[in-house]
Amino acid sequence: MTQGAPAAAASPATWLPYLPTRPALIGVLGLMLVAAxxxxxxxxxxxxxxxxxxxxxxxxERTVFLEIRAPRVVLAGxxxxxxxxxxxxxxxxxxxxxxxxxxxxxxxxxxxxxITMIVLGSALGLGAGSAPYTLPLAAVAGAALVTLFLYAFxxxxxxxxxxxxxxxxxxxxxxxxxxxxxFQYVSDDGQLRSLVFWMMGSFGRATxxxxxxxxxxxxxASWILLRHARPLDLLQLGEPQAFHLGVDVKRLKRRVIxxxxxxxxxxxxxxxxxxxxxxxxxxxARLLVGPEHRYLMPAAATLxxxxxxxxxxxxxxxxxxxxxxxxxxxxxxxAPFFLWLIARVRPR
Amino acid sequence: xxxxxxGASLRFGPATVLEEVSLDVVPGVVTALVGPNGAGxxxxxxxxxxxxxxxxxxxRLDGTPLGRLDPFQQxxxxxVMGQSADIVFDFRVEEVLRMGWVRGGPDELARTTxxxxxxxxxxxxxxRRFRTLSGGERQRVQLVRALLQVWxxxxxxxxxxxxxxxxxxxxxxHELLALRLVRRAARRRxxxxxxxxxxxxxxxxxxxxxxxxxxxxxxxxxxxxxxRDAALTNAYGTRIQVERHxxxxxxxxxx
Numbered sequence: 314m315t316q317g318a319p320a321a322a323a324s325p326a327t328w329l330p331y332l333p334t335r336p337a338l339i340g341v342l343g344l345m346l347v348a349a350x351x352x353x354x355x356x357x358x359x360x361x362x363x364x365x366x367x368x369x370x371x372x373x374e375r376t377v378f379l380e381i382r383a384p385r386v387v388l389a390g391x392x393x394x395x396x397x398x399x400x401x402x403x404x405x406x407x408x409x410x411x412x413x414x415x416x417x418x419x420x421x422x423x424x425x426x427x428i429t430m431i432v433l434g435s436a437l438g439l440g441a442g443s444a445p446y447t448l449p450l451a452a453v454a455g456a457a458l459v460t461l462f463l464y465a466f467x468x469x470x471x472x473x474x475x476x477x478x479x480x481x482x483x484x485x486x487x488x489x490x491x492x493x494x495x496f497q498y499v500s501d502d503g504q505l506r507s508l509v510f511w512m513m514g515s516f517g518r519a520t521x522x523x524x525x526x527x528x529x530x531x532x533x534a535s536w537i538l539l540r541h542a543r544p545l546d547l548l549q550l551g552e553p554q555a556f557h558l559g560v561d562v563k564r565l566k567r568r569v570i571x572x573x574x575x576x577x578x579x580x581x582x583x584x585x586x587x588x589x590x591x592x593x594x595x596x597x598a599r600l601l602v603g604p605e606h607r608y609l610m611p612a613a614a615t616l617x618x619x620x621x622x623x624x625x626x627x628x629x630x631x632x633x634x635x636x637x638x639x640x641x642x643x644x645x646x647x648a649p650f651f652l653w654l655i656a657r658v659r660p661r
Numbered sequence: 662x663x664x665x666x667x668g669a670s671l672r673f674g675p676a677t678v679l680e681e682v683s684l685d686v687v688p689g690v691v692t693a694l695v696g697p698n699g700a701g702x703x704x705x706x707x708x709x710x711x712x713x714x715x716x717x718x719x720x721r722l723d724g725t726p727l728g729r730l731d732p733f734q735q736x737x738x739x740x741v742m743g744q745s746a747d748i749v750f751d752f753r754v755e756e757v758l759r760m761g762w763v764r765g766g767p768d769e770l771a772r773t774t775x776x777x778x779x780x781x782x783x784x785x786x787x788x789r790r791f792r793t794l795s796g797g798e799r800q801r802v803q804l805v806r807a808l809l810q811v812w813x814x815x816x817x818x819x820x821x822x823x824x825x826x827x828x829x830x831x832x833x834x835h836e837l838l839a840l841r842l843v844r845r846a847a848r849r850r851x852x853x854x855x856x857x858x859x860x861x862x863x864x865x866x867x868x869x870x871x872x873x874x875x876x877x878x879x880x881x882x883x884x885x886x887x888x889r890d891a892a893l894t895n896a897y898g899t900r901i902q903v904e905r906h907x908x909x910x911x912x913x914x915x916x
Contacts, residue, residue, distance in 0.1 A: 408749045409749065410749060410750070546756075546760055547760050549748050549749065549750060549752065549760075550745065550746070550748065550757070550760060551743075551745060551746035553707075553710075553712055553741075553743055554741075554743065554745065554746070556710075556711070556712060556732055557710060557712075557735075557736060557740060557741040557743075557810075558736050558740075558760065558761065558763060558810065559732045559733035559734075559735070559736030559737070559763055560732060561731065561732050561733075562732075599750065599751075603751070603752075603753070603756070604750035604751055604752050604756075605752070605756055
């Protein structure tokens with residue numbers, strides 16, 4: 314399947330994907346991820362040598378490494394994986410290259426869930442100690458709610474066309490904006506700081522305690538999505554065609570939507586909204602390994618983790634010791650790419 | 662051992678699409694489903710494919726009601742080529758074909774793909790991107806994909822192929838090629854139901870013909886029984902003449 318370049322030489326994208334074999338390419342992406350992790354661990358407001366990374370060092374360096382930087386890098390990688398994998402799955406499910414957890418409102422749904430918990434959580438009598446668990450749950454619920462609504466609405470009133478999805482996404486994002494605005498209005502100073510953090514995205518609050526539940530949710534959801542690679546391929550032929558080929562389409566939709574919402578919700582719950590990773594990374598991965606999901610999903614997961622770790626590295630080093638929100642970095646790179654994408658996928 | 666509709670009716674709101682339709686798809690037999698636009702041909706195919714359930718009556722696959730078979734069980738015994746949607750992402754033709762392979766090893770897949778690609782005259786398209794193909798080329802690829810699904814399952818086990826206008830975008834020579842491929846499938850004990858608009862093609866390649874009009878079966882049997890001037894003229898609402906062409910040795914339908 315991966316023999317040499319085809320006879321018809323068209324755009325670079327025609328020959329690029331199949332030069333090395335696809336598993337080898339995913340291996341290369343894995344090595345690049347390792348390189349990104351090492352670079353992100355070594356650089357920051359407090360410089361660390363490789364000796365420190367290997368566990369030498371003492372006192373301050375050790376604390377910086379173990380308690381601040383390492384969890385932060387791990388969290389960035391997890392969030393990037395979650396966004397990239399669910400972006401890939403949603404694009405496959407909607408058979409729409411413009412689908413993205415952010416554009417269609419899933420991320421804002423998760424943010425509204427998290428913010429609701431921040432502002433109302435204390436009123437419900439939940440102690441601060443339960444926050445690592447109740448916050449992700451609330452964010453997942455918000456993301457799932459939005460995804461289900463989107464699915465039901467599009468199914469009922471016009472199928473999964475590009476226009477429907479994007480317009481409904483705009484409406485959902487606007488409604489989420491209203492909810493967030495109301496919470497901003499009623500929240501006190503401390504809560505307001507938390508709110509702003511959710512909206513801009515940051516991995517700066519990473520602690521191991523916070524990461525554990527998030528890692529479990531994201532790993533489980535990504536694994537289930539990965540196992541649905543072939544049904545997602547078959548779905549590209551059309552829904553009836555996928556059914557003819559033995560896919561239980563309804564069940565597939567439910568699972569993909571639920572798992573994407575879980576992964577994104579868990580990611581947003583601890584890092585806030587990180588824009589464009591879920592949209593852009595699947596496309597880069599598709600250019601590299603082609604559209605078959607069994608290669609595409611692992612490639613997107615690796616690439617998503619690596620790029621998000623690097624984006625976070627940029628966010629915390631360009632203005633060190635201060636840091637800029639990571640979403641500024643990802644959006645600054647992702648938005649131009651998105652425009653290029655729109656120009657490229659116009660109907661012929 | 663048949664794929665059978667018994668007294669199947671289908672309604673969309675107040676409109677009756679199919680009224681008490683009965684039909685058998687038999688292994689090794691090519692059945693052509695013909696009739697004017699809106700007669701219910703595609704709806705009947707969708708009922709047999711299990712996409713929709715009939716309002717009354719039932720569909721059975723080798724004696725088992727379709728509702729009791731999960732999608733995968735159905736997929737291993739019947740394949741469908743409908744009017745296809747666009748493929749959004751840039752799959753290669755060989756990747757699209759591989760989607761039709763519901764079970765079996767990679768060696769068997771490679772061998773069967775080569776064989777069918779040669780018969781379907783799409784070997785030269787295999788490394789191409791599906792989205793760069795013309796409408797007719799896409800239709801040939803989809804036909805081969807549908808054949809691949811049931812081509813070599815358990816040798817003699819009964820299996821079925823439902824084709825909804827598989828030749829609508831094909832030129833004259835590829836039309837013949839496609840229908841020869843369909844006949845080849847029938848020789849492998851696959852039961853074929855093919856919706857055709859070209860009555861000459863139906864007369865030439867089908868063992869049996871079912872004439873559908875206004876959601877009901879008007880007549881069925883071998884082509885020379887179904888293709889009578891009066892029945893066709895009545896069903897299509899335009900004057901149609903059938904004659905036996907002596908040099909070609911087959912029925913020719915004139916409008």
